[in-house]
Amino acid sequence: MKLPNQTNDQTAPSTAQFIADGLTPIFRDVFDDDELVISEVTTARDVEGWDSLAHIRIMVSIEKVFGVRFTAAEISKLKDVGTLAELVLNKRAHA
């Protein structure tokens, strides 16, 4: 898997842009669905197969691709894809 550009010298992408460019490929990979579309308001209920194990696979894949690490509390309290994207962007900004 190709690592996205990790340099910090550019301005951080917007949440929507990060969902489209950064998270969508990971979600498509995890759910083995190349047409999956996600947005800030997408929740686990909206995606077929997004159970607790799929959730872990998403988080583990994000950790690997973006070189971040989540606490158990962060993993369990996520509301939707928007809060997930903000959490990752926030972690990368402080990395």
Added chain:
Amino acid sequence: MTNNIYECLSWLPEAATDFSRSVSAATTGAELQELAKFALDQNQLGKLANRLSYLRTNGFSLAPLVSVNIGLVSDSTTGLIASALIGTALRFGISLTIEQTEYNQVAQTAFSTENIFAGKTLSAILLAIDYRGLPLTPTPGNRVAADQNIQDCFSYVRSVIHSLRTNTGAQIILQNIAPPVETPFGSYEGRLPGTLSWLIAHLNSELDCLISDDTFILDVAGLAANVGLSNWHDPTLWNIAKLPFAQRYAPIYADYACRILAAKLGKSRRCLIMDLDNTLWGGVIGDDGVDGILIGNGDPTAEAHLHLQRTALELRDRGIVLAVSSKNEDATARIPFAEHADMLLREHHIAVFQANWSDKASNIRAIAETLSLGLESMVFLDDNPAERMQVRKELPGVAVPELPEDPALFARTLIAAGYFEAIAFSQEDQMRASFYQDNVKRIQVLNQSSDMVSYLESLEMEMTCTPFDVNGRPRIVQLISKSNQFNLTTKRYNEVDVKNFEEDSNYFTRQIRLKDALGDNGMISVIICRKNAAIWEIDTWLMSCRVLGRRVEEAALMDIVSNAKKSGATKLVGTYCPTARNALVKRHYSKLGFTNTFCDHKFETWELDLAQYQPPELPISLKYAI
């Protein structure tokens, strides 16, 4: 990146960017197998598993994959491991299905006959236990309590295995225990009886003693140590979902497990073919000369190549046949083996030496033919990416590891790839490399000798026929599970089955060994006959291709006939079941004078009237061990 060899499966090439699309487009088992031969992460393995399941459900052909059904019993969450196992098994030519228990159901599954395995045929059960699921009770400083606790844990594991065996008949793949990272006593932890690390180390040694006919060890402790325990254990994932290790190691965990499944099917590789320039030594012999190449102690590059030679010799000592394929003049290529004082490898270690200017794929094909080994038994080691690509493309059955630029990591990468997974070590294994050597000598002798009869006479062959016994059992099982070509019925029996034949007086069993003037071939043939009063049925007849064309089968028949007659039988019935691999013996019974009595595309039966049998003159003397 040296620590990432395992995590990244660095010996496998990187997947193409259109991997996902290729998986979605695959419609055969063969295509999926090829796609599995890349360094895949867990999501990619999951895709393969999904596609396999789709093909299976929709009636696509899964040939040439072998179907294997296993049970998975664990005291932690295995939901994420299962798809990794299924995707990885494709790499080994296995179409895997898994019967999986719920989380933490080890004892419930083992000790109840009404479990999910009831009525299922399982070829193995993977028992994935974790230190957190065992009744381990640390008592630092209390040796008596510590010893007792180990015995308690050991009895628990042993009774789980025993019940699973009794209830399902499956063999057990037991994973040993990766110790925790946290050691409260620091360096003193391991010395102090009763600490958790001490208990786990001692329990693991006890588990090693379980290795027997029905239990294999999956060395998770060794794998976790290799990748680093603090990487392996992920407390966050354990707390959230009871995942037993960091999931980025699921691909290598699955590869480790599938190596054992493949080894059980006789799919471990048996021959290592090595390039010379910049692989076995640094530099180019044709350009640098024998004094210019880098091999030996005193120079870091020379030591790196020496380490690879040492590893090759270690493999040879455990029965792996060594061969050379190099683009060189033959005489030039041989000089370092004969003249360089620091070479560890010498010409007599190399069974087949192919140095010429033909392409490597053709040379590898020639080596396989000379050794009577299949291409699926071959590993090809070459520093040159172009050569690797050519061989991979021409001969997909051959394993061709990617190598890092630094030769210091060649040996590590080769071994990490696990091509030569062993599930037993027999006396024959110890001597096999030299058997093949003798065989190559023989091929050369044959080339010189125009007269086949006098050649066979000159071999002074001595054949020993013995009933099955404890000492021969590992090799008998090995031959039964590995022989594909000279195998009339291709029935696979495990160690337990073989023991049953050994003890059942209704069966006549033979392990046959062959010695000759050039060396000892070891056990080369196995025969099982069912004794009915007047008719003996040949259930299994197989032979190692090393001794083809030596009239061994005629001598074996002589032995069977004389025993059958002694016990009052009048007729011998043989069966031939054609497979993709055994066309070699299509005419076996006809050549031996049997008459065909039934024939369709799956099954042929042949009969021999013992009263009519005329023993031939053979260049082999028969001996009977008591």
